[in-house]
């Protein structure tokens with residue numbers, strides 16, 4: 001693209017607005033989390049990552065051992081979030097860091113690493129209360145797995161949501177059970193669906209789902225088709241990641257032994273743009289790509305900063321006149337999500353072998 005046409009594209013993207021996308025502003029052609037938070041709280045609010053000392057049932061043998069094949073919690077935990085430091089001390093360090101960097105004064109306490117509802121109810125109450133007692137903390141974000149949400153925990157979160165802002169994040173990762181098996185997630189899509197439905201009984205809880213694009217058993221058609229299931233979940237937010245191979249993971253071992261195809265940058269821009277265009281307009285995007293520290297990242301290495309990726313995505317969507325919800329149709333949603341998930345799993349069971357061979361052979365990006 002020439003400098004001239006880039007300027008043209010940016011001009012078009014800057015003026016983009018859509019009545020169903022209140023948080024698509026300043027060049028973003030999808031609902032952006034930053035603007036949602038600003039509107040909801042009336043000022044910039046930052047999340048402070050906290051380490052609550054939790055484990056994960058997929059690591060301690062309750063559901064599985066070794067964890068998900070891509071998981072290395074170290075790769076996304078900031079230095080101040082450390083197990084042996086109290087929640088209050090972590091909050092102080094995190095707030096100091098974010099105040100200096102962004103000038104923020106209000107914060108969300110973000111229990112991010114491992115499964116942050118995987119403990120006795122009394123322990124959860126203690127940790128969440130400690131964080132919410134901080135006068136600068138406006139609410140909680142709690143990241144967890146669908147199989148770590150028994151009724152009493154869901155009721156605790158629902159009760160807290162009556163007095164505080166509460167956001168619960170669940171890893172969906174894929175709607176296809178074959179992919180979940182490939183990742184060693186040790187849970188099914190039906191369990192994820194059930195957890196979202198039970199949490200949705202408390203409408204004051206904002207719900208986030210995570211998905212990973214570019215899994216080796218999924219074709220582009222399968223990824224775009226998964227939107228029928230995702231759009232029907234009671235999601236307020238979605239985090240979209242691309243598959244990355246990270247140091248000290250099972251995936252890194254497998255990849256080094258037998259490299260497999262990962263998405264290159266142009267391919268990802270194209271896929272994620274079309275994926276966003278099929279997404280329900282009411283959903284707000286918290287992430288649109290993965291961002292792991294250089295020292296952990298094995299592949300794909302795109303050599304792009306976060307800002308460059310966001311700007312490229314804005315330009316790409318503007319040039320093609322794409323925006324969130326452009327291809328969304330409420331009729332595409334399945335009324336019974338579990339049925340859609342089962343259908344998706346059936347597609348996987350029937351088509352996984354074909355899907356693998358349909359991906360570009362042996363394409364590596366590092």
Ligand code: SF4
Nearest residue numbers: 056058067068071114
């Ligand atoms: S990604 Fe989450 S569920 Fe999977 S092993 Fe890591 S902490 Fe556990």
